[in-house]
């Protein structure tokens with residue numbers, strides 16, 4: 114009874130081995146064979162770790178992204194890389210990362226060897242980004258099962274009980290973009306032929322179960338897409354193998370009857386987020402169907418309350434018998450690999466946590482308790498009970514003063530002194546900026562030396578004075594470079610920050626840090642979300658010293674750089690013992706103190722990044738407004754205590770704003786910088802004159818790609834922007850921070866950007 118399985122395992126490796134291998138390969142420091150070998154070694158290691166579950170995923174590993182893998186499996190390559198005759202893996206990376214033309218090619222063109230990167234966007238409500246499949250009316254698909262077959266062969270050779278994992282056709286289509294505006298659904302029949310072929314190939318390999326991920330089922334389906342599900346699964350039900358339809362990240366709600374009606378052999382439900390639906394799902398499912406329940410949270414790092422799970426699961430298990438499968442709620446891609454490596458973590462807090470490896474062990478314990486009775490795992494259950502009890506009563510978690518401050522929050526805290534037009538006039542007088550002012554989003558290249566200095570300091574190998582001097586040196590370099598480039602509003606460059614959230618978390622009470630708690634964000638980019646475990650407070654100023662030093666080096670306006678409360682929240686592992694909104698208000702009060710301290714120190718432009726505001730949106734629209742209301746309230750609490758003359762900026766990346774523009778406007782930042790370059794300024798449609806009243810810096814080049822934008826390209830984009838927004842309200846900036854780039858890329862790119870601004874001043 115109760116087959117256990119895993120929907121997916123983190124691919125980056127416990128010590129980010131994949132990242133190191135990818136980056137070495139991209140830099141030409143290692144061979145293709147080295148990279149391939151690292152991939153194989155990681156897969157083998159991950160299957161070994163998953164040996165405790167009955168079925169392990171195959172095909173969840175990726176050299177960049179699982180959606181891009183699927184595009185290659187389906188032969189859906191963008192036109193611009195189709196003629197490529199070189200190595201397939203290189204072509205794959207061309208789509209993932211883009212490629213500059215040798216010479217001065219324009220970054221969006223396919224000429225002269227340059228290739229634009231595929232658009233990237235967030236995977237549901239996670240901080241993982243996938244490469245958006247591109248479609249056109251004429252798109253044809255062609256199966257390439259080689260990746261899956263090779264991994265399947267490896268798994269078999271290792272004796273793994275393999276369950277291939279693929280993205281389902283409806284989710285694949287729904288998450289893609291029709292480049293020519295055509296109807297994506299028209300492609301479904303063609304797409305299904307290739308899916309059917311793929312399943313036949315897997316069946317011929319002796320595969321019994323395939324996990325077919327359709328997380329789109331937890332969102333509100335647009336008309337036409339329910340029928341797409343019906344058609345798709347009727348077509349894929351060949352009887353040759355069994356399909357486990359995997360849904361995760363939320364409840365099925367109105368799609369539950371649809372999901373249950375599809376001719377598949379099993380269905381996976383996220384029983385953490387949709388526990389309430391378990392009974393309805395079982396009632397609606399045909400009695401021969403496997404019901405897989407995700408009972409361990411695949412999105413957070415807290416230990417599961419095993420006995421509480423068993424309390425509700427035992428009767429369910431008795432009813433379902435062999436039809437019950439157990440798993441984490443979703444792929445473990447979204448949690449760090451192994452808590453065992455966290456030797457430096459506070460032992461008490463550590464005892465409350467579970468990473469991927471530990472979560473699979475929780476699944477094992479739950480299954481064992483169901484199979485053999487709780488007595489068989491009494492020691493595991495007792496340890497779990499003790500850990501949870503210590504967390505509940507810990508005085509480190511509960512700080513009465515913070516709770517009282519949150520209770521005292523008053524709407525006046527979130528209001529500026531005057532409306533935007535009056536503030537803008539005062540800020541003009543103070544800042545004296547030209548039209549089309551230029552700025553950057555905050556970070557400058559994080560060179561190997563910077564990283565090394567930071568890690569030496571952390572490891573206690575250099576003292577505080579040495580560290581400070583080194584960072585001052587970096588800040589000075591950055592300020593000088595910006596002066597030479599001729600930028601208008603400067604930044605200090607963020608050399609002291611490992612990560613825009615971790616940096617603040619480290620200085621706030623209520624947070625702890627892992628050493629190896631990395632989670633993939635996109636490609637080789639990993640983040641190490643801090644762990645928000647207790648009530649939040651700010652013992653002392655966090656950024657004032659660095660920013661003031663930077664400001665002292667120049668006459669130009671220096672922009673102070675902070676991360677906003679909503680982003681800190683959304684990029685942290687947060688508490689599961691209080692609502693997110695409460696944790697966010699605590700963060701807002703702490704960050705407000707920092708804003709006011711910066712202002713006191715004479716910093717008159719302050720950027721509060723809310724890069725992750727949009728991604729915190731609940732998956733269902735019906736729940737959006739509630740989230741937006743408290744998110745905007747929190748931003749306003751943080752930002753709006755300043756004088757009229759102080760200019761508040763905010764920054765958001767990868768955001769689509771159409772549907773949330775009223776809330777973005779309600780944040781009332783004086784300037785917002787946004788990601789737009791990859792979408793050719795289309796995103797700005799949301800910001801036209803009527804809907805967004807304040808100033809806007811639409812990102813003019815894609816910092817995720819090494820491509821250097823040409824001046825003409827930037828001028829062109831800004832002219833498009835000026836068709837939508839009055840020129841007086843436009844800023845010129847890249848579309849995100851430059852930390853992942855190299856100086857050799859940044860200098861020419863910003864040189865072109867600054868000359869573009871000059872051209873614009875003269876011509877628009």
Ligand code: GLN
Pocket residue numbers: 554555556557607613674722724764765766849850851852
């Ligand atoms: N200020 C941050 C930086 O430049 C913003 C990063 C982000 O929005 N992701 O790195």
Ligand code: ZN
Pocket residue numbers: 554724764765766767848849850
């Ligand atoms: Zn950004």
